[in-house]
Amino acid sequence: MTVAALNTVEVDYPRGRALGPFSLAIAAGEIVALVGPSGCGKSTAMRLLAGLETPTRGEVARTPGRGETAVVFQAPTLAPWLSARANAALPLELAGVARTEASTRADAALARVGLAGAEAARPAQLSGGMAMRVSLARALVTEPKLLLLDEPFAALDEITRRALADDVLALWAQTRPAIVFVTHNVEEAVYMASRVVVMTQGPGRIAGEVAGVGPLPRTPGFRTTEAFRAQVEAVSGLLARGMAA
16 A cells, blocks of 8 residues: 655756656555755655645645654754653644643653653753654654654764664564655665665656665664675665766
């Protein structure tokens, strides 16, 4: 079943075309990585899927209902005056869920991302990795059918990035939402995705796709396997051709 699709979309801004023509279908439960050069329209495609923007031409199809799509941006975008619990509970409270129930579900979401015991902490008391975990908890608290990740690990160190990649895959295994994430990191894309979509330089179009190999979540040592290295090279080759297109 397709949960979201971009059908021959084009997005024009006053400075010119930012995306398209571009088509992408997202199946239920799959993890798709969008990789491409800066300015190719990856984040624009993400905003279209999130319903935050409308295309100039083409069609966006989304099956998840209200509250069933969640977005995690590059910055955690947490309310600094609220605790981790209150930040995570915010989508539920905005949807009319009683505060007691929202807090209980927020605590459970924070525990899922490894932040049990930090519920009362304010954003200023959290490391960058912990703040991103709160942002993930806030996205997961509504049990979304479509989870959109727009370069969520870009500002983090490599060790934290890898840990959070494994965390996201473990969380995905619990409820299997469809996930679309944007990244500039080819190895991260291959590690996390069941399908890597490579975009050309802007205005972004499809340069090609590389299907994932091996089970998700990843087994220990997957990054050292020949299959992983071969996929990284395949995506890198498509990216080079896309930048020259």
